[in-house]
Amino acid sequence: MITVNSNPDPKLHAVIFDCDGILVDTEPLHYRAFQEVLTPLGLGHDFETYLENYIGFDDRDAFIYAFKKAGRELAPTTLDTLMEAKTNALEQLILRGVPGFPGVVELVIELLDRGVPMAVASGALRHEVEAFITSLGLNGAFRAIVAADEVKKSKPDPETYLLAIERLTRLPGSKLLDPPNCIAIEDTRAGIRSAKSAGLTVIAVTNSFSLHELAEADMVIGSLSELSYQNMVKLIERRQVQK
Structure with missing residues (x-):
């Protein structure tokens, strides 16, 4: 302390x-955590796209943007589930060192x-x-x-x-x-x-x-x-x- x-x-x-x-x-870590959640949904993207479009968003707005860009609906309950999954993925990455x-x-x-x-x-x-x-x-x-x-x-x-x-x-x-x-x-x-x-x-x-x-x-x-x-x-x- x-x-x-x-x-x-x-x-x-x-x-x-x-x-x-x-x-x-941490941006590479956030990117990897997002991809673990988005890729199975067909919404994955490369790191350059992440840098150009996602940096500056919080998790909520990042998921909203990803779905809106793909023209897909995102229910509030689904959003909460995705945010929790991304948080869990990030926590595992943080354990390896930041x-x-x-x-x-x-x-x-x-x-x-x-x-x-x-x-x-x-x-x-x-x-x-x-x-x-x-x-x-x-x-x-x-x-x-x-x-x-x-x-x-x-x-x-x-x-x-x-x-x-x-x-x-x-x-x-x-x-x-x-x-x-x-x-x-x-x-x-x-x-x-x-x-x-x-x-x-x-x-x-x-x-x-x-x-x-x-x-x-x-x-x-x-x-x-x-x-x-x-x-x-x-x-x-x-x-x-x-x-």
Whole structure:
């Protein structure tokens, strides 16, 4: 369990991480789990199609999209069954290990040392997110988690990020968080739009998409190993000057 230093920065109020494609390299695992469920139904697809069409969806919206694209009906009870089957398939894959992206642990530890509150805002289910955090050895580092099973609308709707900020604000000793002073770290256009709609400053990482495709973010980097507390503060300062 990691100890949290509660000493919020006057400029950088909070950092909120996406999970899949930012903290851990789980997209190949999600793809394989989806295929285990979709292929027997005649709805399987290749990884390139997954990257182009499915990243950014939560499980519910991904199955809805797959059936809609094929022109097939999807009953609510069938959807629930498919989601459970996909979750079970993913859990088996997670047991084999989940790789973290370069620089993730180091950045989280640096922000902890600086007293910056952190949260995770993810399109994955909560128990999946918790398993990924555990696999990185970062239990206790994130003061709030918002997962797909806790919101009504998935990204690009701002609900996930708005709820993350609300939960951070409600913590004992927390101050009011100004969204432009909070940084979201994302790897998809849907995630960027979700965070921007909630008013946050956004840093995108080209783990899943190209720089051009992530151009709506306030900053685009190639790896979290390029990111530090200092250049996050500088980004906030730059945005304040531009107002």
